[in-house]
Amino acid sequence: QKVVTVGWGSYSMDAPQVLVASEKGYFKEAGIAPKLIPFQSGREGFEALIGGQLDVTVMAEFPAVVGTLRKQPFAVLAVLSRFVANRLITTPASGATDLAGLSGKKIGLPVGTNVQFMVDEDLKRAGVKAQIVNLTPPDLPPALLRGDVDAIATFPGAFGGARRILGERYRELPVSAYATTFVVAASRDFLAKDPATTAKLVEALVRADEVMKSDPAGAQDIVAKAAGKALTLEGIRADWDKYRYGVVLDGGLIDLMVREGTWIRERGIVRDTEPSAALFRSAVADAPLKSVAPATVTLP
Amino acid sequence: MSAPPGETLVVREAGGRVAHPALPALAGAALARLGPGLRAALAILGFILLWTLVTASGLVNRELFPSPGMVWSAAVELWDEGALGSDLTASLGRAATGFVLGSVSGILVGLLTARTRVFSVALTPLLTLLRPIPAIALVPLAIVWFGVGEGSKYFVIGYTVFLAVWLNTHHGAAGIAGTYIRASRSLGASTRREFFEVVLPAAAPHIVAGLRMGAALAFLSLVAAELSGASSGIGYRIQEARQFFRTDRLFVGLIELGLLGALLDVAFVAVSRRVIHWEH
């Protein structure tokens, strides 16, 4: 059994393939013993990957964009899911029923993340100016509850908690079609040293993905079991459709990375590299996925 | 340093100058007769009562400011989950390892900088610049440098412990009374004997004071260390509680930290009184 260290967070819904493949024994069959190491955020898992502490990690696409711009030695192996139900959360007290209603108001979100990218893009599109307040995810709902901010934007996994805290005051504001794209990435070292294991790992995820499509209820049970008290089966069922699951590598990923890269560059903090499609394409290693499921690779 | 505890009171009684020797003074005299343990218990009981009253009054949102009863239930819940025990084991193990690493290096570097001018000149400015940098600011670097496992946690804890122990050891070993050194030399002790039989024990009270501070700091930096890459431990549990808005569980974590830290300190003082018996 080959031990592979995997960076992991509260991704039960974002990347159920990992849980399903584990539970179904696909990793074991592939001769892999994944060791899940928990992190508070994808960012930290990515830091550990770069520091050589992890072989692969699960995260949203944003750290991968920054890492590519900063020329870090890693590669995206595959997209696992896309969260298509992003919303701003607000309360009746804000009086806002759409984005325009937030003009001149305060929006709390974690600065320097895909959430900020999402909100920025939407505000720009709607021609609305609002004040951004930097908050860590756990602080968002209490800040909204206290009225310190008028709306909040958060990561997919945090909607449930926000709903619980806000109770009947919980309101959602629709936002654009930005989909948080969860990927699995590997360090260049791991890729170079053990391409075969990488491919087997991706294959196990692909097999799990197929199970999720053919037997969603079974997959939901597995997720509920693995997530323990953090998620209920009902909650999982209710939110299942907010994700588009599928182990793929497609042009949409590159498009999103270019948009985010451009946005980051405009913010002026990372400006040494041109955020071109070619750059981000080079940060994706499609060989493993191509070798097990060539049809899912539709990169330009 | 402090006057014998009884004396001030005697003076006060004799002085008879207190304008209104009313409630506080009388209560004080009554309290003086209780043992210190009993007094502390009384104070804590009083505080819990106050806390209960505040939360029962409805003035505060109990989701955000839980009552003692809610906190107790959360503690029982954590106990039933087995989390309380495993958190304690994990956190104490980390704190202990970080403490040992930090204090051993702190003592060694402190003795070097105190007794050898070259090291003092080379290291003291750097260590002085490090002191205002909090452990939490080093967490990102720690993950990258020392890994996601226990390594980075030991680093973060050890770092704060090291600084405290170094500082105290340095001052202790640099400030040894000249007569001890003179006595040792004029009694024919070699440099080696001078170091092990005079410098070390003479600096020991300061080293132990540094270790005590280091033990407290190991505890204080635990939460920062467990912010990342941990799946158990009191710090992790506090983060988890925060993620799920379980303020009651968060309070359990805070109280655990307070109690453990205080107990540890009491134990440390008791042990060090035996080690540095001549100081008392």
Place this chain on the structure above:
Amino acid sequence: MSAPPGETLVVREAGGRVAHPALPALAGAALARLGPGLRAALAILGFILLWTLVTASGLVNRELFPSPGMVWSAAVELWDEGALGSDLTASLGRAATGFVLGSVSGILVGLLTARTRVFSVALTPLLTLLRPIPAIALVPLAIVWFGVGEGSKYFVIGYTVFLAVWLNTHHGAAGIAGTYIRASRSLGASTRREFFEVVLPAAAPHIVAGLRMGAALAFLSLVAAELSGASSGIGYRIQEARQFFRTDRLFVGLIELGLLGALLDVAFVAVSRRVIHWEH
């Protein structure tokens, strides 16, 4: 507490007992002749040289462990953005406000617990339990209780400052030499005069020591306070650098903290020497 700095060396030279009075001793003697400022500068230059060599050697990933040149460029970049100045203003303002709040309350509570038994009995156990709870563990509660604005930051900073100042004030005011009190009373001073003209100045050296520690802690808790709800400040900038993998900018933040903290301490010692002039 410490021997006059020159003396140990004299003894050593006179003793002639150092087995190998080789390089360290000679270098030490040479260094002794430089001023302390020059020595510190030399040490820091040496460290920067070492750092440059390590990063130039290619043994480390320079994105994760930037060279001094990269850090310097990042500092220039931050300066050009205007972030350096505004961060400083924001952080110093927060640290100062938290410091004032924490130290005023710390002095008041410390005087109360030291001089009135009822308060001592009621508050000391609670404060002892609070001490092992780190500021960072209170951030979630601070946000819930004081909002995401500056209030919660003042609370987090003020909390750590308070504990240090309280502890020192308490020990200082409780340990006043009995003869001062006796002298004051037998010279006919009232309780009020005794408090303001004897207890306060007699405790002042300890209070000032507490304030110094508090100032250091205000700085140390800045990063924890600015983790959330800030959009400027050194702590915020460190977080931002982390989000964008700008280790070089993160280093700028760390160095800012180190330099500012060290400078602040030097300034504090200089001022307090004047205030507590009779202690030197």
Place this chain on the structure above:
Amino acid sequence: MAISPAPCPSPCPVPAPVTTGRVRVDGVAIRYRGTGGHWVEALAPTDLVLEPGSFTALVGPSGCGKSTLLNAVAGFVPVQAGRIDVDGKSVAGPDPEVGVVFQQYALFPWLTAAQNIGFALKRFGLSAAERRSQALAGLAEVGLEGRGNMYPGQLSGGMKQRVALARTLASRPKVLLMDEPFGALDAQTRASMHELLLGVWEAHRTTVLFVTHDVDEALVLSDRVHVMSAGPGRIVETLDVASPRPRRVDDVDATYLANRNRIMRRLRHAH
């Protein structure tokens, strides 16, 4: 360090008889609560009278209860039995009428020499300027002209004790209690302090109770010496010193020597 001149021009004027400052210690016994909770008998029932304007020394080995007795007269320590009167008024606590000079000076280090004396003057409700000028006059009396702005930390041990003496006198006590005031000074400084103290005493004529374990000091200074012994503390011998004043430490006579040998022998057997 110049020594102040002889205490009075010769021939000495006969001082007016002093009538206040009579101290009566009547069957006073004192116990302390020891560490184990049990009681330590510090002073067995003791009687003592200090005549107005007299100078009395208390000598005895360490721990025999000298300070305890003095602190009781000062009102610092409550008595378990008996009573202490000053001019017929029972002592209930510290009182500026009974001044104390401590071995460790007890000057307030945060105040200048003049401010220290000013501290004692505050109770008279003077203006700041009057306080200042009286404080400077007090300093001049103990030979410290021009030192008003110095802090205690800048003064030598002997100078500190002069300031402490001036401060205590500033509160115009009728009784002056001194607990080994010169114990921390070297022998030469001590000798000059003796001359100074006697000069000041001749001028103020307060009743003095002086604690020391230095027999020479007791003999040079006092009219009467009480020798104490420990376990529990009590007075074992009383001796009147008749040598004429002013006395000189560097020119002592045979009576002095006899007294000295007698007390020394008493002390050898007292502990």
Place this chain on the structure above:
Amino acid sequence: MAISPAPCPSPCPVPAPVTTGRVRVDGVAIRYRGTGGHWVEALAPTDLVLEPGSFTALVGPSGCGKSTLLNAVAGFVPVQAGRIDVDGKSVAGPDPEVGVVFQQYALFPWLTAAQNIGFALKRFGLSAAERRSQALAGLAEVGLEGRGNMYPGQLSGGMKQRVALARTLASRPKVLLMDEPFGALDAQTRASMHELLLGVWEAHRTTVLFVTHDVDEALVLSDRVHVMSAGPGRIVETLDVASPRPRRVDDVDATYLANRNRIMRRLRHAH
């Protein structure tokens, strides 16, 4: 606290003449670097000879350079001019042949009384058991039988100084330097220490240099008294004390008194 008996049974046996422990101080001058960087003249060029087995006292006011001279002989302080020989060998640093007893005892508080003495015995390469028994014998010599396991913190000032004396003697010095060893003790304890010291000295017959500012102490103990004066430190008078031994503090004679008055007067004008 029992005082040890008279130093030798009477009639005293005539001690064998002592031949080692001759100290020669030849034109020794010492300066210190002051705070401002300029030099402080602590000792003007000074000559001094201590005969083998003699007991010499150095008296003088505070700051006159007594400790400086003693520390130079001990090898603690380098000399700027002149040289110091012990039995013809130049002093280059601390040496166990030249033992020192400090005012602040300098006992190691982390060692028991016996271990403190054992510290001095280590250089002889004895077994632990031999060290222990010699240490206990040393303690017995200073009247501290059965106190071997007590820590310095548990001993009174006088007992501490006895242990310190025993420790220094344990390293078998030819010269014994004592810097105000009894300055912190009360007068009664000091008197009993004098008898003890003289007894020990008669037994060991080391050369003793004894610094004090107490004239009585110097006269009771020594064969010869050097009076020092400050600014810069120098010897201003030397006086041989011929009174027969054993001397008793509580039974002094007229010669004693004459010497005492003479030194006292010298000191008054010396500072």
